[in-house]
């Protein structure tokens with residue numbers, strides 16, 4: 001058991017499908033199994049095994065992005081820098097959202113994550129939204145994120161999205177009279193007493209929100225105040 005743990009934790013093998021070091025995926029999975037066991041024993045909450053896998057992947061991505069971030073300062077000239085999450089300024093909370101629609105049945109899911117300026121995990125959410133269009137799912141993800149940010153008292157919010165069309169439309173001065181009801185709802189919510197700002201980011205840096213969307217398994221909004229991996233060491 002001891003050797004098995006050490007071997008898995010110290011390998012330099014990269015998980016092919018995920019592009020993340022196997023040792024991170026392994027540690028993340030152990031952490032999820034431990035949480036699952038504790039939830040069952042102490043809270044009588046049973047989590048299906050499938051959700052453990054998804055949570056482990058989300059946790060591994062989060063950890064991998066965080067460690068890429070801290071390592072990037074050390075890379076010398078000429079080394080290619082990995083694409084990583086872009087922090088907001090101090091005092092700001094960052095929201096990454098994503099919405100996806102299944103090409104098989106047209107059913108959509110949304111998800112998002114809130115992070116503090118130092119990268120600390122604040123909250124994440126995901127939700128299954130039923131039959132929808134890609135634009136609508138992107139908008140639902142942002143509106144849900146904005147509502148949660150209000151509920152949690154995040155007063156300066158940087159909304160990062162990889163969808164330039166959506167950002168441009170939402171950020172236009174005409175957004176409050178847009179033909180789309182979700183665009184209007186988002187514009188109205190931005191106009192209350194807080195500061196929100198949009199930032200376009202490349203698709204590769206939005207992987208965490210993307211992974212969370214794929215976690216969506218029910219129509220109820222799932223909130224995780226506890227990160228899928230312990231994050232006190234970054």
Ligand SMILES: *[C@@H]1O[C@H](CO)[C@@H](O)[C@H](O)[C@H]1NC(C)=O
Nearest residue numbers: 167168171172197198199200
């Ligand atoms: C949004 O609009 C504001 C004000 O018009 C502008 O300063 C800002 O650069 C815009 N942001 C994006 C991401 O387009």
